[in-house]
Amino acid sequence: MGRRFFQWFVTLSLCLAVAFLLSHCTKKGKESAPTPDFTLKTLDGKEITLSGLKGKVVLLDFWATWCGPCREAIPHLVQLYKANQDKGFEVIGMSMDKGEGQIVRHFVKSMDIPYPIILAPEDVAKSYGVTALPTTLFIGKDGKVREKIVGFNATIAKEMAARVADLTAEKP
16 A cells, blocks of 8 residues: 555656646746847848837748748738738748858749848847748737747648737737
8 A cells, every 4th residue: 555655646746746847838938038139131132120120010931942831831921911011010031041042032033022031040040949941930019029830831821810910900
């Protein structure tokens, strides 16, 4: 009986410890963290400073021309951008392609992408915790990262549209 009690006690203690630790792992902690700022040039030479877009909803799309899901996501992002641009919504394409950008320029032209594209430095991607492509970050009007989505499929497309609607409807 003593051994059974000990096993029960250890199991219960582990469960309580896990429950305690999980209760402290909330999404709010990440939301309150400061959003890394950057000032970078777009493919057409314009300078964008992320903090200068405060008051708007910003979608940062980390992608590459060689990434299949990224290529699938772009028409959806173009449509989201066109439908919500007048509501204070911005999309910034953060290309992770290497090189001078000639391949990216050709790709942007062939896909008729209307939003700004930046050749993102590796350190900027790291500062946002990008470990896979595509990675999409939603930044609220308050300038804080509200959500991070990795990957793309039809379900994610619907979630993205709903998230844009929610964030653009928020009062500053």
